[in-house]
Amino acid sequence: MNFSEVFKQSNQLCKVSPDGKYLATCVQYRLVIRDINTLQILNLYTCLDQISHMEWSSDSLFILCAMYKRGLVQVWSLEQPDWHCKIDEGSIGLVSSRWSPDGRHILNTTEFHLRITVWSLCTKAVSYIKYPKACQKGLDFSRDGCYMALAERRDCKDYVSIFVCDDWHLLRHFETETQDLSGLEWSPNGSVLAVWESCLEYKILLYSLDGRLLSTYSAYEWSLGVKSVSWSPSSQFLAIGSFDEKVRILNHITWKKVAQFEHPAVIDNTKTVYKEIEKRPTVTSDEMSLHNITVASSLFSTQSKYEISPLPVQIPVVKPDPDRANPKIGVSALAFSSDSRYVATKNGGFQVHSLNWHRSGDSLTLIGKDQLCLCYMDTEQDDK
Amino acid sequence: MFDWMTIHKKLFNKLLFCKMRNLYSPLLRHFSQSSLPLHRNTNVQSAFCTQQNVQECLSHINQEVSSLGLPTVWVELDESSDLNVVTVLNCMYDLIQLHHRSLRTLENIEVEQLKSNSKLDYLQLSTTRLKEQLECSKRENTGLLERERQLQQKVKSLQNCLKNEKEEVQKLQNIIASRATQYNHDMKRKERDLNKLKERLNQLLADKKERKQAIDVLNNIGRADGKRSVWKTEKTEAKHEGEMYKALLSDYDARQRDLVLENAELRKVLQQMKNDMVSLLRLKKLTQNGVQNQCNGTQVEEDGFDPSKELFCVHACEKLTNSLRLQWRRLKSHVEQLDSQGIETVPRESHEEEMDKLKLEVQQCKDLIQTQQHLLQHQLNSSCDEIASLRNDGYMLQEKERLRGEWKTLEEQRSIFDRERKNFTEAAIRLSHERKAFEEDRATWLKHQFLSLSPCGDLKKPLLSDTTGASSTGVCLFLQRPPVDISTSFEICISTGGKNTQMPRSKPAYCGIKCH
Numbered sequence: 001m002n003f004s005e006v007f008k009q010s011n012q013l014c015k016v017s018p019d020g021k022y023l024a025t026c027v028q029y030r031l032v033i034r035d036i037n038t039l040q041i042l043n044l045y046t047c048l049d050q051i052s053h054m055e056w057s058s059d060s061l062f063i064l065c066a067m068y069k070r071g072l073v074q075v076w077s078l079e080q081p082d083w084h085c086k087i088d089e090g091s092i093g094l095v096s097s098r099w100s101p102d103g104r105h106i107l108n109t110t111e112f113h114l115r116i117t118v119w120s121l122c123t124k125a126v127s128y129i130k131y132p133k134a135c136q137k138g139l140d141f142s143r144d145g146c147y148m149a150l151a152e153r154r155d156c157k158d159y160v161s162i163f164v165c166d167d168w169h170l171l172r173h174f175e176t177e178t179q180d181l182s183g184l185e186w187s188p189n190g191s192v193l194a195v196w197e198s199c200l201e202y203k204i205l206l207y208s209l210d211g212r213l214l215s216t217y218s219a220y221e222w223s224l225g226v227k228s229v230s231w232s233p234s235s236q237f238l239a240i241g242s243f244d245e246k247v248r249i250l251n252h253i254t255w256k257k258v259a260q261f262e263h264p265a266v267i268d269n270t271k272t273v274y275k276e277i278e279k280r281p282t283v284t285s286d287e288m289s290l291h292n293i294t295v296a297s298s299l300f301s302t303q304s305k306y307e308i309s310p311l312p313v314q315i316p317v318v319k320p321d322p323d324r325a326n327p328k329i330g331v332s333a334l335a336f337s338s339d340s341r342y343v344a345t346k347n348g349g350f351q352v353h354s355l356n357w358h359r360s361g362d363s364l365t366l367i368g369k370d371q372l373c374l375c376y377m378d379t380e381q382d383d384k
Numbered sequence: 385m386f387d388w389m390t391i392h393k394k395l396f397n398k399l400l401f402c403k404m405r406n407l408y409s410p411l412l413r414h415f416s417q418s419s420l421p422l423h424r425n426t427n428v429q430s431a432f433c434t435q436q437n438v439q440e441c442l443s444h445i446n447q448e449v450s451s452l453g454l455p456t457v458w459v460e461l462d463e464s465s466d467l468n469v470v471t472v473l474n475c476m477y478d479l480i481q482l483h484h485r486s487l488r489t490l491e492n493i494e495v496e497q498l499k500s501n502s503k504l505d506y507l508q509l510s511t512t513r514l515k516e517q518l519e520c521s522k523r524e525n526t527g528l529l530e531r532e533r534q535l536q537q538k539v540k541s542l543q544n545c546l547k548n549e550k551e552e553v554q555k556l557q558n559i560i561a562s563r564a565t566q567y568n569h570d571m572k573r574k575e576r577d578l579n580k581l582k583e584r585l586n587q588l589l590a591d592k593k594e595r596k597q598a599i600d601v602l603n604n605i606g607r608a609d610g611k612r613s614v615w616k617t618e619k620t621e622a623k624h625e626g627e628m629y630k631a632l633l634s635d636y637d638a639r640q641r642d643l644v645l646e647n648a649e650l651r652k653v654l655q656q657m658k659n660d661m662v663s664l665l666r667l668k669k670l671t672q673n674g675v676q677n678q679c680n681g682t683q684v685e686e687d688g689f690d691p692s693k694e695l696f697c698v699h700a701c702e703k704l705t706n707s708l709r710l711q712w713r714r715l716k717s718h719v720e721q722l723d724s725q726g727i728e729t730v731p732r733e734s735h736e737e738e739m740d741k742l743k744l745e746v747q748q749c750k751d752l753i754q755t756q757q758h759l760l761q762h763q764l765n766s767s768c769d770e771i772a773s774l775r776n777d778g779y780m781l782q783e784k785e786r787l788r789g790e791w792k793t794l795e796e797q798r799s800i801f802d803r804e805r806k807n808f809t810e811a812a813i814r815l816s817h818e819r820k821a822f823e824e825d826r827a828t829w830l831k832h833q834f835l836s837l838s839p840c841g842d843l844k845k846p847l848l849s850d851t852t853g854a855s856s857t858g859v860c861l862f863l864q865r866p867p868v869d870i871s872t873s874f875e876i877c878i879s880t881g882g883k884n885t886q887m888p889r890s891k892p893a894y895c896g897i898k899c900h
Binding site for chain 2: 119123
């Protein structure tokens, strides 16, 4: 394995283009575009202020740089380095900025979530969407880029609006049966929208594309509820991770629970548990348990190695402070592998920021604050 | 006092006498009755004393009286046989007194006995009463113990309930506490947002210049899909609706197709299972007894419906599942039956099968052994025929000799061929060498000719080297002395190769140069 030299970046803004040819990094107020194979600098753009957010358009032709403090968005073109575009939100401020799926519209959320402004780069037209909700995940595009679901709140009631991304035509607008909507997510096939409540109540609602309520699911009452939600790539399963340290899987035909996974402090019933042993005594050891892993080998084993721990294994649990809000307990990250065979879950206060599966479903990346780990799954033999 | 005493004494005596008579204890009666015959029969002569044995009677009475402690009635030493009446009367009086005293004591004793009897009765009554009371109280005690036990149990269960309730209360309190922290956190966040809004509002109101929203693009860029954008009209809206419904419908179609396939698979599996079970049960039933063949027959009739035609009907589905359930129940009962019967039937069958298999194997082995034996016999028989064997041997030897001779000739031929091949190769090599040398000579001769033709005339040098073979000397001879006949030299060199070909005796025109 070879490593390139270390490049500077700020704000963890470092993204590969969707077509996989370019790498964009932000260094303070500069945007650096490199070729991904040679890592040569292809383009260098200078923005007016420190870049807070950077995003590639879906066709890899444009890059959006948002500067929240100044309320500015600058768009750069890869093909025409001379082309420039600057969107100034004015006194109304800017809180978040993102591309639309077709790569020609920019959605800016103003300060205090007063409204969402849709800027069109084709026609310079502006559309406004009022009353967007400020919640964990209030806006989601369907995977095929046709529809956008937006959570709204008017008169102390939650609504969901479905827009057609083509011309931002409002397709459906319906009230949801939630007290305080916290997030929504499209299923990969774009026909079901999962809507969940804030953590004070365990409630997840499933709406079809045309706004009909298909089903409601609530596992228990009173205790803290849903923490994270993930669809399987085939749209057949919906995994719900909750604060009671359990993952519940619903099926798409009856929307009832088909499986439930727990994260007990003493593991006795899984196949294998891998424990990372650090050779340096100053760094605490990081233990993870993942369901259904049959074999894994670590790639970066220069300083630590993995060994198979004999069952039962006691996982050191740090009791979170119960007096703080949003406690660090519960299943906070879920990821399905691309063939829907495996689910990776992260429970508790482990220092893992994200779980990402490789496209083939063979390996899993665990990204922590300073560390990165790749887990390889054992592919089944042909005669099985 | 004196009077009272005498009266008392008299009364007492009277009373005693009355009492005696009234009470009439059996002892007294008996005693009095026993004593009566002695008094009554005063007229009749008593058996004890007669005219004759007066002396003896007297002495006897004396003895008796003295034994009782009274003074004697008669002194024997006195000569006069007359009884002292006074002493006799005294004695009688003493005896009567004694008698009275004894009667009195008897009376007392009887009174005492009565008293004690009554006391005994009383005591008996009281014991029975007390026993009953004891029984009663024992029963009460057990009842009370039972009640106490029940109450204790109740207390325990209530304590458990209390503990549970306390735990629940604690849990709910924890939940409330966490919810409260969450609410507080949210409240604080909202308040902070509100404050920020207020500040912003103030700022905006105070701010003179209001920065407007603006977009500054160098030039418009085309749409991602390259098409021209359309106006928003009702048609487009309707189109969007239509597309949405189309997407939903296609999704539902796909799902339904999958479900139909799955359904068909499952139905097939169920049908297979049912058929397997039916066949299995039929087999079992045939082996056991034929009585149940009837119901089996009906069963077959029931299953006779055509599955392929009616699979998509709800009733068919129900029928299938019901019949499957029935078969399964039958199978289960059958297995239970077998279990209860013991393991006899099943191993026996398997044993029989195994026995048959083993028998077959044994038969096969026997056959094999027999055939082998036959062959062996045949071999032995054939080997006993010596002449035939000798003949065979002779034939063999002849064959061998012939083959050996052929081999030898072949070897000789091969060696000849090898030699000839070697010679040929040598000749070829030599020929190539000669040709090369010849070419060189020709070249030098030509050069020489040219040089000789030039004004520097007589440079005739011997150009050829001595390493060339005989043929080359022949050639060089030809070059230097034309009249030599070279054909013979050529004939010579060719004949050594074994070929007897005749070279044409023409002048080697291939030199290409005519010599003058």
